[in-house]
Amino acid sequence: MTIITRFAPSPTGTLHIGGVRTALFNYVYAKQKEGLFLVRIEDTDRERSKKEYEQNILANLKSIGINPDEKPINQSERNAIYVKAAERIFESGNAYWCDCSPETLEAMRNEQSAAGKKPMYDGRSRNLGLKRSDNTVLRLATPENGEIVVSDLIRGEIKFQNNELDDLILLRSDGTPTYHLCNVVDDYEQKVTTVIRGEDHISNTPRQIHIQNALGYPKLEYAHLPLVLGTDKKRLSKRHAATSLDEYHSMGYLNESIINTLARLGWSGGENEVFTLNELIRDFNISEVQKAGAIFDITKLDWINSQHLNNLSKEAFKTQIMPFIDNLGIDYSEYQQLDELIEAMRSVKPNLQLIAQALIPYLDTFKEYDEKGVNKFLIGSEETLKLVIESLKTINNWSEAEIDSMLLKIQEQLGLKTPQMNQPIRIALTGSTQSPSLGLTIKLMGREKSIELLNKALEFITK
Numbered sequence: 001m002t003i004i005t006r007f008a009p010s011p012t013g014t015l016h017i018g019g020v021r022t023a024l025f026n027y028v029y030a031k032q033k034e035g036l037f038l039v040r041i042e043d044t045d046r047e048r049s050k051k052e053y054e055q056n057i058l059a060n061l062k063s064i065g066i067n068p069d070e071k072p073i074n075q076s077e078r079n080a081i082y083v084k085a086a087e088r089i090f091e092s093g094n095a096y097w098c099d100c101s102p103e104t105l106e107a108m109r110n111e112q113s114a115a116g117k118k119p120m121y122d123g124r125s126r127n128l129g130l131k132r133s134d135n136t137v138l139r140l141a142t143p144e145n146g147e148i149v150v151s152d153l154i155r156g157e158i159k160f161q162n163n164e165l166d167d168l169i170l171l172r173s174d175g176t177p178t179y180h181l182c183n184v185v186d187d188y189e190q191k192v193t194t195v196i197r198g199e200d201h202i203s204n205t206p207r208q209i210h211i212q213n214a215l216g217y218p219k220l221e222y223a224h225l226p227l228v229l230g231t232d233k234k235r236l237s238k239r240h241a242a243t244s245l246d247e248y249h250s251m252g253y254l255n256e257s258i259i260n261t262l263a264r265l266g267w268s269g270g271e272n273e274v275f276t277l278n279e280l281i282r283d284f285n286i287s288e289v290q291k292a293g294a295i296f297d298i299t300k301l302d303w304i305n306s307q308h309l310n311n312l313s314k315e316a317f318k319t320q321i322m323p324f325i326d327n328l329g330i331d332y333s334e335y336q337q338l339d340e341l342i343e344a345m346r347s348v349k350p351n352l353q354l355i356a357q358a359l360i361p362y363l364d365t366f367k368e369y370d371e372k373g374v375n376k377f378l379i380g381s382e383e384t385l386k387l388v389i390e391s392l393k394t395i396n397n398w399s400e401a402e403i404d405s406m407l408l409k410i411q412e413q414l415g416l417k418t419p420q421m422n423q424p425i426r427i428a429l430t431g432s433t434q435s436p437s438l439g440l441t442i443k444l445m446g447r448e449k450s451i452e453l454l455n456k457a458l459e460f461i462t463k
């Protein structure tokens, strides 16, 4: 049997990283079983569904490389299929027309609540033999007794009592099909074998199984993924971190890193913390996914991104960083040592946007000195700066090693500890206390510019 999974987003917002995780697990599960991964747009809610969200979702899946094996389908175009299925359920005696008005239903619920019962449709039209009309809905006749056992690849067996499920509506009075019916019919029509989705859908599952049974559809495999939480264990939202994939791309997180991090939202198997999509497909085991909510922590993404950036070849890293450098809007056409600079700076920050920003002092001028650094290191460093300026003028071989040995001589001459020696120069050159090795920093900055900046810093402290 070919395993077929699907990602079935409702296009009511841009693609959330929790959604990417669901798509990823579906994709990986299908690929490791040499099956198919499909996408279905669940856009039956006309009011909330938007074409722009659908496009955003599809474009994002594409940009992260989670591509469906068939053209995605849209539920909004498939009404006739669902209506036919509903009629088939009616003909087989598993559904009935119900003409309860909204007022009747409300009164019923109020009575139930008042009696301390769970409010639900009580099946009062079930045996009335009503005919279809403009004010009837079609309801599924759910078995009144017994239970439904959902066997979940992550959670094991989950039991639901049928008497707690009411007779859900399949067709509204205007003849349109409802969410659960469409979902079930499409899983069958798309030949889906395995439903992997968020835990928030667990309670839908027994209802959907009843519809499947009424239609005589085969059983499906289920896996309900743990919720994605923020560091405070509340459902991940914009308050915690960026939630749309676009934002992570524009900050310069690699697809590999995003995939790697999202796979870790619930799955902690495998031997390595840093892995590629292919390694994930090799090592992933859905039964190792945890039940408890999975915490998304940006610092983990940062760490993983640094590792993946480090693993890139020189050329690949350059290809990745160039758009971010160009985005800075700086004219760096005169700068001679770009390749070396990029290489030297590749691990100074956790994402490409921040790395590109760290290049500003070399390609252009930085905006201002880091205040703490100024107070801690720059003030009182006149003598150091002066000696370094003089030595830089006379160095013959403009190399990292030569510059480093010059700096060391001055350090010994002045009897300074390394930070006291190096940090004032760093601040003078880059505005901040962070940069690669100082010899390399000066080399990459160039002789003229280094001297100019050191003089500027001298002026700054004497003021």
Ligand code: GLU
Pocket: 007, 008, 009, 010, 042, 183, 195, 196, 197, 198, 201
């Ligand atoms: N359309 C549903 C959602 O976006 C998913 C339904 C499913 O996976 O069965 O939450």
